[in-house]
Amino acid sequence: MEILEEVCEKGVIERRFDLTVNGEVVPGIHWLPEAVTVPHPTVLIGHGGTQHKRVPNVLGLARTLVRHGGFGVVALDAPGHGDRMTEEQKRERADLLARRSGDRLAPLSERRIRAMSGVAAQAIAEWKALLDVLATNPQWAPGPFGYWGVSMGTAFGIPLLASEPRIVAGVLGLGALREGSEEVGQQAARITIPLLFLFQWYDELMTREGGLALWDAFGAEEKTMHINPGPHVGIPLFERDAALAFYRRHFDG
Amino acid sequence: MEILEEVCEKGVIERRFDLTVNGEVVPGIHWLPEAVTVPHPTVLIGHGGTQHKRVPNVLGLARTLVRHGGFGVVALDAPGHGDRMTEEQKRERADLLARRSGDRLAPLSERRIRAMSGVAAQAIAEWKALLDVLATNPQWAPGPFGYWGVSMGTAFGIPLLASEPRIVAGVLGLGALREGSEEVGQQAARITIPLLFLFQWYDELMTREGGLALWDAFGAEEKTMHINPGPHVGIPLFERDAALAFYRRHFDG
Numbered sequence: 001m002e003i004l005e006e007v008c009e010k011g012v013i014e015r016r017f018d019l020t021v022n023g024e025v026v027p028g029i030h031w032l033p034e035a036v037t038v039p040h041p042t043v044l045i046g047h048g049g050t051q052h053k054r055v056p057n058v059l060g061l062a063r064t065l066v067r068h069g070g071f072g073v074v075a076l077d078a079p080g081h082g083d084r085m086t087e088e089q090k091r092e093r094a095d096l097l098a099r100r101s102g103d104r105l106a107p108l109s110e111r112r113i114r115a116m117s118g119v120a121a122q123a124i125a126e127w128k129a130l131l132d133v134l135a136t137n138p139q140w141a142p143g144p145f146g147y148w149g150v151s152m153g154t155a156f157g158i159p160l161l162a163s164e165p166r167i168v169a170g171v172l173g174l175g176a177l178r179e180g181s182e183e184v185g186q187q188a189a190r191i192t193i194p195l196l197f198l199f200q201w202y203d204e205l206m207t208r209e210g211g212l213a214l215w216d217a218f219g220a221e222e223k224t225m226h227i228n229p230g231p232h233v234g235i236p237l238f239e240r241d242a243a244l245a246f247y248r249r250h251f252d253g
Numbered sequence: 254m255e256i257l258e259e260v261c262e263k264g265v266i267e268r269r270f271d272l273t274v275n276g277e278v279v280p281g282i283h284w285l286p287e288a289v290t291v292p293h294p295t296v297l298i299g300h301g302g303t304q305h306k307r308v309p310n311v312l313g314l315a316r317t318l319v320r321h322g323g324f325g326v327v328a329l330d331a332p333g334h335g336d337r338m339t340e341e342q343k344r345e346r347a348d349l350l351a352r353r354s355g356d357r358l359a360p361l362s363e364r365r366i367r368a369m370s371g372v373a374a375q376a377i378a379e380w381k382a383l384l385d386v387l388a389t390n391p392q393w394a395p396g397p398f399g400y401w402g403v404s405m406g407t408a409f410g411i412p413l414l415a416s417e418p419r420i421v422a423g424v425l426g427l428g429a430l431r432e433g434s435e436e437v438g439q440q441a442a443r444i445t446i447p448l449l450f451l452f453q454w455y456d457e458l459m460t461r462e463g464g465l466a467l468w469d470a471f472g473a474e475e476k477t478m479h480i481n482p483g484p485h486v487g488i489p490l491f492e493r494d495a496a497l498a499f500y501r502r503h504f505d506g
Contacts, residue, residue: 201469212461215480216454222489225480227468236475241498249491 001133008034012066019076021129022122027083028076028130029053031062032140041251042072042134042141044127044167046149046156048174049116050093052082061148064240069248072141074134076126078152079119103231104204116155123156124163131166143168146247150174150198150235151205162187169250171243173198174232176210177217188217195223196246198239203232254386261287265319272329274382275375280336281329281383282306284315285393294504295325295387295394297380297420299402299409301427302369303346305335314401317493322501325394327387329379331405332372356484357457369408376409377416384419396421399500403427403451403488404458415440422503424496426451427485429463430470441470448476449499451492456485 005016013032018025033040043065047058053075062073077084085093099106134141147170149157154175161170170193177185195218199211215225224246228236258269266285271278286293296318300311306328315326330337338346352359387394400423402410407428414423423446430438448471452464468478477499481489 208465221482223482224489225478227478227480229474229476236477238498238502242495245491245494245498 010063010067011035012063019126019130019133021126026076026126026130027053028074029062030140031066031073033066033070033072036070039138039142040070040072040140041144041146041247042074043146043148043247044130045073045075046123046127046147046153046160047075047078047081048150049112049152050081050096051152053077054082060237061240061243064244065247069244071146071247071251074130076130078156079122079126080115103234105232108205116152120156120159124160127156127160128164131164135166144251146170146251147172148243151232158184158187158191161193162190167193169194169247171196171198171246173226173235174200174203174206175214176203176206177213178210184214185217188214189219192219192221194246194250195220196243197223197225198235199225199227200232200234201227201229205232263316263320264288265316272379272383272386274379278337279329279379279383280306281327282315283393284319284326286319286323286325289323290392292392292395293323293325294397294399294500295327296399296401296500297383298326298328299376299380299400299406299413300328300331300334301402301404301406302365303334303349304405306330307335313490314493314496318497318500322497324399324500324504327383329383331409332375332379333368356486358485361458369405373409373412377413380409380413381417384417388419397504399423399504400425401496404485411437411440411444414446415443420446422447422500424449424451424499426479426488427453427456427459428467429456429459430466431460431463437467438470441467442472445472445474447499447503448473449496450476450478451488452478452480453485453487454480454482458485 002018003015004018007014011034013034015030017028017030019028045058045062047053047055058075065071065073080089096106143166145167147157147161147167150173154172157170157172161167172195197215226239226242255271256268257271260267264287266287268283270281270283272281298311298315300306300308311328318324318326333342349359384398396419398420400410400414400420403426407425410423410425414420425448450468479492479495
């Protein structure tokens with residue numbers, strides 16, 4: 001993990017780093033509480049499709065968790081996102097964003113879903129490599145670890161949480177079981193850590209039935225689904241505080 | 254409002270009172286923060302069927318809201334409940350509780366639903382009379398007012414919130430739209446204050462479809478549905494903290 005830059009703003013250290021995993025450079029950010037020198041929990045944030053490690057909702061959530069929870073937070077650019085986009089991926093992203101209609105995103109194409117599935121294993125390997133590195137510094141990140149990721153962050157988060165015992169609490173959302181997604185349902189059933197699942201009632205990309213079925217499929221004994229009105233991009237800001245309270249409850253235990 | 258007794262325990266004043274409404278005595282409890290002498294918001298708690306103003310979940314919630322929110326809290330015995338039960342109602346209650354199976358309640362009979370509807374108008378008149386009295390003491394209860402009530406507390410809470418402008422935020426739950434309950438749906442549509450709606454996925458008295466349809470019917474722009482696994486009686490304790498955060502957000506605004 002190579003630290004490229006460090007700034008501090010309003011009590012939050014922001015450390016830009018590159019992590020090399022299987023020969024590929026993965027750019028990331030590590031946010032840390034300035035005032036805290038004792039070990040503290042760390043939350044991994046998986047951004048959504050077309051987003052990157054420092055979009056406003058990731059940055060806002062990270063700062064909330066650092067300032068009010070005293071946690072560390074790490075975000076990585078997912079494969080094909082942020083600083084990792086090829087020229088072709090940049091054109092595809094611009095095209096996709098241009099096809100938005102008001103606050104509604106362009107429908108998920110089968111091609112995009114396949115592309116996401118194709119890099120899921122890579123994204124998971126990168127999160128696991130990050131945990132290996134973080135754990136070598138007991139002052140900053142001895143755990144426990146949490147995960148937060150909605151939409152694509154949930155598409156990658158489900159197989160991650162199903163296979164990563166170092167993560168003890170997860171916030172997922174904006175995901176749904178689809179026709180033919182039996183494997184996702186099976187992975188969901190293997191997740192037994194406490195979950196908070198965020199869903200939008202007027203999500204233009206996910207069906208209500210599929211969202212409820214995904215929540216229902218999770219193997220966790222403690223799992224709460226928060227449904228709010230509004231489209232895919234539009235989770236209310238107060239759900240950040242709900243996530244903070246959720247992590248606090250489980251990191252303390 | 255006649256105050257019959259006052260005790261103070263761990264920072265919470267508990268004041269037993271009788272309120273006379275339309276010639277009938279309504280027993281209630283007013284919980285207040287011991288340390289606070291400034292005006293503060295007040296939450297009305299409507300208990301569930303077979304319960305009363307001081308069952309453990311009401312008392313626990315009241316103490317949480319007083320201690321951590323600095324709010325006042327009031328609970329009333331609903332018509333035919335608590336100290337207002339006739340001998341026949343006591344026998345009916347004992348019979349109903351005897352018909353529980355493990356943690357599952359006996360099914361709601363048409364007769365009980367009719368009995369509840371029959372006293373809804375009376376219960377609402379009593380809450381409104383209470384608000385009239387509370388408002389005469391600006392030190393303790395100038396408002397804003399919140400409401401918390403699930404199950405029967407929601408059956409009464411929906412028409413109350415639909416017609417009572419002094420209540421600015423409501424926590425409802427364990428309710429569902431039923432065949433022939435168009436009037437409830439219409440009342441729900443008239444509720445535009447922020448709502449938190451608590452639902453249990455394995456509720457033996459309410460259907461999932463009906464619960465989702467009720468939440469969907471609320472006219473509020475801000476409305477969040479929290480779904481947890483478990484039976485009718487079994488809302489997780491952490492939802493008390495969610496209610497506290499919800500009231501804080503809206504009372505501050």
